[in-house]
Amino acid sequence: MSNLDRQAAMSPCGGRGFVVAEPVRELLAPRRVPLGESTEVRRLLPNLGRRMIGAWCFVDHYGPDDIADEPGMQVPPHPHMGLQTVSWLHEGEVLHRDSVGSLQTIRPRELGLMTSGSAISHSEESPRPHARFLHGAQLWVALPDSHRRVEPHFEHHPELPHVTASGLTATLILGELDGITSPGTTYSPIVGADLSLARGTETSVPLEPDFEYAVLSMSGEAHVDGVPVLPGSMLYLGCGRRELPLRAESDAALMLLGGEPFEEEIVMWWNFIGRSHEDIAQAREDWMSSTRFGHVESYGGDRLSAPELPPVALKPRGRVR
Structure with a gap:
């Protein structure tokens, strides 16, 4: 997924100085x-x-x-560096195409994971x-300095492990949860899980107290640690939790995102x-000079041009503005 903003702003991120150590x-x-x-x-x-x-x-x-009479998602070829994309x-x-020769259709609750490396x-x-409806999330994972120049590659995992409880099915996208591990390649301690809750469910999900977490609401009505989280919003939870209480007022879907606080300071532009x-x-x-990032074969259109750099030097600072 590309950031198509033609006025792309610099995002200084990372470092532990702004991690919330408590829930x-x-x-x-x-x-x-x-x-x-x-x-x-x-955008969350x-x-x-x-x-x-x-x-x-x-x-x-x-x-x-509803894209029955629309082209739907149409994102031309564009570059990535220093990150992983999660579809x-x-x-x-x-339909995903890339410069290392991948051609893959990604379907619901299948993991499309692209590691850009250098x-x-x-x-x-x-x-x-295409299908009538389009609904999903696109996410990036920052690569640590020791791995940000790995060989670029794409992974497709149509089958992923599950954790189940009464009224809850958790599909593990990346990392580990409750003793199970995703087949997706990771380069830092991380977790991503899709949580499906049946109406009336009250349950909890085990967490790592050293991780920081957030929950993205995909659909339905759910309370996360007592807070109603509406579709398209995200609740940041900080660190220091061993479990996360959940309650579904209707059938609901959430994404649990977490990981060890990212120590390095990065520049994202x-x-x-x-x-x-x-x-x-x-x-x-x-x-812009068509070097290094390769070529996406068989795409029927032009690639994206990069926006202009801001007039001031980009500097890595902290995790919050």
């Missing part, structure tokens, strides 16, 4: 951002108040949108023909994550 309930409101020809997303990270949850640094929620669907399909480019589009202004400027130059 909190901080509701994060989304910012609405157009994506492609007919899709609008609700980076947020005015908080920029990272563990290594999670970018979260977009979209839909459910997660509840409805619809997304350089990759990809496109995302609704297939033709457009679709790049680096450690300095020079990292970002070089990546932009390489993309």
